[in-house]
Amino acid sequence: MSHLFIIIAILALALVGFRMGRGRALALVGGQARRLSSLPVYHGGYMLLCCGLPALAMVIIWLALEPAAVRWLVLSDLPDLTKPLSSDRQDLLYDKIRALASRGTGTAGADSFLAAGASHFQSLKQTSLVALAVASLMAATAGFWFAWRRIVPAFPARGAVESCIRIILIASSALAIFTTIGIVLSLLFETIRFFDKVPMADFLFGLKWSPQTALRADQVGSSSAFGAVPIFAGTLLISLIAMIVAVPIGLMSAIFLSEYASRNARAILKPMLEILAGVPTVVYGFFAALTVAPLVREMGGRMGLDVASESALAAGVVMGIMIIPFVSSLSDDVITAVPVTLREGSYGLGAMKSETILRVVLPAALPGIVGSILLAMSRAIGETMIVVMAAGLAANLTANPFAAVTTVTVQIVTLLVGDQEFDSAKTLAAFALGLVLFAITLVLNIVALMTVRKYREKYD
Amino acid sequence: MTDSSKPDTGIGHDKFTSQRLRRRHRAERRFRLYGVMAVALSLCCLTALFSSVFSKAYTIFGQTEIALDIQFDQAVIDPSGKRQRKALIGADYGALIKAGLGASFPQVSGRRDKRALRQLVSSGAVYELQELVLQDPNLVDRHKRVWLAAADDVDMYRKGLIAGGAQGNGRISAKQAAWLDDLARRGQLERHFNWRFFTSGDSREPEQAGILGAAVGSLLTLLICLALAFPLGVMSAVYLEEFAPRNRWTDLIEVNINNLAAVPSIVFGLLGLSVLLGTLALPRSAPLVGGIVLALMTLPTVIIAARAALQAVPPSIREAALGVGASTQQVVWHHVLPLAMPGILTGTIIGMARALGETAPLLMIGMVAFIVDIPTGPTDPATVLPVQIFLWADAPERAFAERAAAAIIVLLAFLITMNLGAVLLRRRFEQRW
Incomplete structure (x- = not known):
């Protein structure tokens, strides 16, 4: 909250700077704005930027660096017996200290060096806050003074402001790149740490997945195994079921809507199909877990099949329903993009509508349709909530749609939700799975976008 | 098109041909029927989805x-x-x-x-x-x-x-x-x-559990998300559409944005977990972190929508402004952007609606914790509506399933309102050039 105050103070100062800069520019020329080289607003804007930007940048950098600095100071101040600890244990120790400090005064009952660490932590936080307030407000004032001195009628404030805005624009559009880099780096670092503990070949080709780490060495099931093949197989099975549901329905809907339906019917039906895409996935998860799964189980039971209560079929079918609109609206676009001349040529030869569609339109639209199917596939692989709620946790290596299987996303969620150390092989495994997921969906997306784009260029 | 099944030209008289023609017509009707069935089936799924939720939810109003x-x-x-x-x-x-x-x-x-x-x-x-x-x-x-x-x-x-x-x-x-x-x-x-359902936070007792805490958490998260995604999205769209030179660098940014739009949402959760919670040591379960993660996730949507809206503004507007002596930035800020604003806002609302329904990345950053208190600020531990639905749907008590269904109705009501707002905005301000 106190950081918020600092930011508000800086913003207030910058606003004051804006008004004063504008006023000063006007005052210097006796109220005749045309004698200024830039409009008064730009002089005000110059003040605002000089005053606010450096100070805000300072706050952000400070806040980014503070945790690491405080941690280092607190840990280096602890008694010598904690020095030789491994980095994992140090993390744990530091978490304890932080928890102790955030609980406030209730440090009684804790180890004395922890309590000392906690109070050290608190005092460092306080000092840091005060120092930040002083430093950033000084920076704002310095900016204010600097800009104030530069405002003269001949000062080209507009150029300065516009180049500054341009830099801000470039920075914000580079954010997308930083996000990607952030994703790749964070996944990669944790994955490398995971492969230090578990060999990469075991992970990629192992057939057994049981990620629990033992508390004691002699515990039953203490040997954890990180073979991800059953997970990949389960993901593939569920996505395949989803595609079996979604591709025919989605494709036929797209054909019907774009070729057969009247304009009015299309105007009503298309948005209704798109509602399916707008429903949050947690709603599908609810539907799958509480309605479809019991239904599938009961129907399987009547037919004498042994259906698991968290069968791959239920999750897959509901996921298929979810991606129908992706397939249909993307295919609709590519089918509509096929030139009318091709259709007319086919009709001219005496072909019927369905024959034209099957033999002329679809082959012409095929690359685009494949692209849309790949996009839908990547959506299915990355989908989380439906499978978390309706698919199982047991990593069975099976192709039976009535058995319970697990998926990459389910495992990520179960490995990371709940309290555990950040550094155990279990949590790191989730990042390795995340990297695999990211890589697969990225490849699918790139291939899909490339096929779609290549095809578009051909007809445009 | 050939639409007569009774051949009256010389061609159809031969028996083989007319049989063949009948077969082709049957195939045509069959194909059309498949199309009707596909659409009907998807609409059935939609109906089944909603009726399953409503049938479980309507009892919530009485306690x-x-x-x-x-x-x-x-x-x-x-x-x-x-x-x-x-x-x-x-x-x-x-x-x-x-x-x-x-x-x-x-x-x-x-x-x-x-x-x-x-x-x-x-x-x-x-x-x-x-x-x-x-x-x-x-x-x-x-x-x-x-x-x-x-x-x-x-x-x-x-x-x-x-x-x-x-x-x-x-x-x-x-x-x-x-x-x-x-x-x-x-x-x-x-x-x-059942006023308790609308005025209280979560509880271990189904009859005491309400959605207010989750709704407030959703609101705070969404506000943070909007405050970050809207300005950043508009600024990058403006740069890419109006100022950026066509070169490798901007191509890279474009490819990046398109790919980010299709990255599974849970991966953004992993990013939030390792960078925001791990490196930057921000508080767990806080709407602040949730908002940042969702902002990163919706940013591509906002950028793509904003670019489309900027593209739709005809070049004549720009040329006229340049002609009377505006600088390139004045052209954008004074003329192009205001004209593109309805489109940008529509895209932003749709992006926000998607962020409101998003669950998976928020599970990663600890918004699944059991939280009774109603959050008062962006750093308080909180949960959001979709996560609350997930938690209740998973709970063993039958009464929690009723609550989950009712929370879905509330969530859908918010989503429909937002989407309707977007549609109305588009209707009201849409301009054809």
């Missing part, structure tokens, strides 16, 4: 309540008589409820029966009494008839959602069912509007 004559006994609540807040908070309100039940059913004796009787009233009812006394300390030593929430099993039983007595699975015993009938006859058992 079975039991009226008890509570004697707010001074000796139990506040033996010292000083009406100190601490004493009033710590008092044994359970004893009052027991006494009230005893007054209604003087014939019940024996520890087991008494416990079964006590189980009819929500175990959270003590807090309702506490709240009453705290609001009006003068109640102490008085007598009042109070409507208290019934336990979730009683509620489910009275709504006919679980069976009781002999056919039941033991959640409501035959004795309890008889007591409930007795209460109903005496007018002490009624279904009232």
Whole structure:
């Protein structure tokens, strides 16, 4: 909250700077704005930027660096017996200290060096806050003074402001790149740490997945195994079921809507199909877990099949329903993009509508349709909530749609939700799975976008 | 197109050809039927989805309540008589409820029966009494008839959602069912509007659990997301569309944005977990972190929508502004951007609607914690509506499924409102050039 105050103070100062800069520019020329080289607003804007930007940048950098600095100071101040600890244990120790400090005064009952660490932590936080307030407000004032001195009628404030805005624009559009880099780096670092503990070949080709780490060495099931093949197989099975549901329905809907339906019917039906895409996935998860799964189980039971209560079929079918609109609206676009001349040529030869569609339109639209199917596939692989709620946790290596299987996303969620150390092989495994997921969906997306784009260029 | 099945030209007379033509027409009709079936099937799925949710949710508006004559006994609540807040908070309100039940059913004796009787009233009812006394300390030593929430099993039983007595699975015993009938006859058992669901946070007791905490959490998260995604998205769209030179660098940014739009949402959760919680040590379960993660996730959507809106502004506007001496930035800020704003806002609302329904990345950053208190700021631990739905749908009690369905209705209501707003905005301000 106190950081918020600092930011508000800086913003207030910058606003004051804006008004004063504008006023000063006007005052210097006796109220005749045309004698200024830039409009008064730009002089005000110059003040605002000089005053606010450096100070805000300072706050952000400070806040980014503070945790690491405080941690280092607190840990280096602890008694010598904690020095030789491994980095994992140090993390744990530091978490304890932080928890102790955030609980406030209730440090009684804790180890004395922890309590000392906690109070050290608190005092460092306080000092840091005060120092930040002083430093950033000084920076704002310095900016204010600097800009104030530069405002003269001949000062080209507009150029300065516009180049500054341009830099801000470039920075914000580079954010997308930083996000990607952030994703790749964070996944990669944790994955490398995971492969230090578990060999990469075991992970990629192992057939057994049981990620629990033992508390004691002699515990039953203490040997954890990180073979991800059953997970990949389960993901593939569920996505395949989803595609079996979604591709025919989605494709036929797209054909019907774009070729057969009247304009009015299309105007009503298309948005209704798109509602399916707008429903949050947690709603599908609810539907799958509480309605479809019991239904599938009961129907399987009547037919004498042994259906698991968290069968791959239920999750897959509901996921298929979810991606129908992706397939249909993307295919609709590519089918509509096929030139009318091709259709007319086919009709001219005496072909019927369905024959034209099957033999002329679809082959012409095929690359685009494949692209849309790949996009839908990547959506299915990355989908989380439906499978978390309706698919199982047991990593069975099976192709039976009535058995319970697990998926990459389910495992990520179960490995990371709940309290555990950040550094155990279990949590790191989730990042390795995340990297695999990211890589697969990225490849699918790139291939899909490339096929779609290549095809578009051909007809445009 | 050939639409006559009765051939009247010379070609159709030969038997083989007319057979073949009939077959082709049949194939045509079949193909068309497949199309109709596909659309009908997807609409059926939509109907099934909504009806399954609504059929589970509509009962939420009523909550079975039991009226008890509570004697707010001074000796139990506040033996010292000083009406100190601490004493009033710590008092044994359970004893009052027991006494009230005893007054209604003087014939019940024996520890087991008494416990079964006590189980009819929500175990959270003590807090309702506490709240009453705290609001009006003068109640102490008085007598009042109070409507208290019934336990979730009683509620489910009275709504006919679980069976009781002999056919039941033991959640409501035959004795309890008889007591409930007795209460109903005496007018002490009624279904009232379920205000608890809309005014309280989460709870371990289904009958006391509400969505206000999650709704406030969603609101805070969405505000943070909007405050970050909207300006950043508009600025990058403006740069890419209006100022960026066509080179490798901007191509890279474009490819990046398109790919980010298709990255699974859970990966953004992993990013938030390792960078925001790990490296930057931001608080767990906080709307602040949730908002940042969702902003990164919706940013590509906003950028793509904003670029489309900027593209739709005709070049003549730009040229006219440049012609009267505006700088390139003045052209954008004074002319192009205001004209593109409705489109940008529409895209932003749709992006926000998607962020509102997003669950998976928020699970990663700890917004699944059980949180009773209603959050007051962006760094308080909080949960959001979709996560709340997930938690309730996973809970074993039947009554939580009802709550999950009702929360879905609330979530869908918000989403429909937002999307309608977007559609209206587009209708109102759409300009054809």
